[in-house]
Amino acid sequence: MTSDAASFVAFSGDHLDAATRLSQQARWPHRREDWQMALALSKGCVAIAADGRMIGTVLMTPYGTDAGTINMVIVDEAERGKGLGRRLMQQAMTLAGDRRLQLVATEDGLPLYEKLGFHRTGEIVQHQGHLAQAVARTDAVRAAPPEDVSAMTALDAAAFGADRSDLIAHIASVGEFAVLERQGQLTGFAVLRRFGRGLVIGPVVASDLDDAKALVAHFLAGREGEFIRVDTGIESGLTPWLSSLGLGHVGGGIVMHRPAAQDRAQPSPTSFALASQAFG
Numbered sequence: 190m191t192s193d194a195a196s197f198v199a200f201s202g203d204h205l206d207a208a209t210r211l212s213q214q215a216r217w218p219h220r221r222e223d224w225q226m227a228l229a230l231s232k233g234c235v236a237i238a239a240d241g242r243m244i245g246t247v248l249m250t251p252y253g254t255d256a257g258t259i260n261m262v263i264v265d266e267a268e269r270g271k272g273l274g275r276r277l278m279q280q281a282m283t284l285a286g287d288r289r290l291q292l293v294a295t296e297d298g299l300p301l302y303e304k305l306g307f308h309r310t311g312e313i314v315q316h317q318g319h320l321a322q323a324v325a326r327t328d329a330v331r332a333a334p335p336e337d338v339s340a341m342t343a344l345d346a347a348a349f350g351a352d353r354s355d356l357i358a359h360i361a362s363v364g365e366f367a368v369l370e371r372q373g374q375l376t377g378f379a380v381l382r383r384f385g386r387g388l389v390i391g392p393v394v395a396s397d398l399d400d401a402k403a404l405v406a407h408f409l410a411g412r413e414g415e416f417i418r419v420d421t422g423i424e425s426g427l428t429p430w431l432s433s434l435g436l437g438h439v440g441g442g443i444v445m446h447r448p449a450a451q452d453r454a455q456p457s458p459t460s461f462a463l464a465s466q467a468f469g
Contacts, residue, residue: 200233218385256351260467311444321435333366379404387416393462401461
């Protein structure tokens with residue numbers, strides 16, 4: 190079958206079970222609940238074969254009207270090499286309109302994304318494993334009450350470069366937040382939530398590396414032996430510390446933007462860990 194034989198329909202809740210099977214086939218850790226969260230924050234489509242099988246997925250997560258991410262791009266392994274990935278990407282780019290776009294690519298996907306106008310701008314390092322060492326909390330970090338959400342949303346926008354208020358609000362409904370204060374001002378935050386095989390920490394936004402470690406440590410404390418994941422930029426400085434705690438470097442991805450990201454000074458606050466590779 191060529192990709193022209195596939196049809197595309199809007200991604201809906203009816204497709205979640207088939208999407209979960211596709212991600213399992215691709216050896217991704219996503220549970221049905223993880224797909225459900227991604228769909229709640231996104232628009233997307235699925236590819237349907239002539240025999241009715243769902244053979245591909247893609248989501249576009251909008252951040253206001255200016256930015257977004259393309260994610261959950263999966264093609265059934267029996268249908269690869271037939272141009273279906275390109276058609277799924279074109280569907281997502283149509284949904285995005287004029288938004289600036291970001292995605293995290295594998296080496297295999299890099300040539301396609303480059304042909305579609307995406308430019309390599311960074312690298313993500315995926316750390317995960319069973320926490321092997323005890324980690325202490327610091328008094329500078331505390332659990333965040335609901336009234337801190339607006340301040341955390343503003344910090345996230347400054348670090349990410351777009352308003353992700355819908356994402357932060359949704360994470361607040363399923364996860365735990367911690368904040369760091371300096372001289373009475375909220376200067377950083379981190380999030381812990383269920384994902385895949387265990388827990389994920391991110392986003393983590395902070396003024397510097399020491400504060401980022403303090404925020405991550407807040408959620409690591411008391412969780413020895415638990416499976417924890419952190420996705421961080423290769424230049425964040427967190428990698429040696431995370432590895433020393435038993436959260437090994439197991440992979441990652443290539444950050445790409447369309448159009449090419451403009452050079453800008455290191456933002457303060459800075460993003461030290463992603464919400465996920467899908468959301469940035």
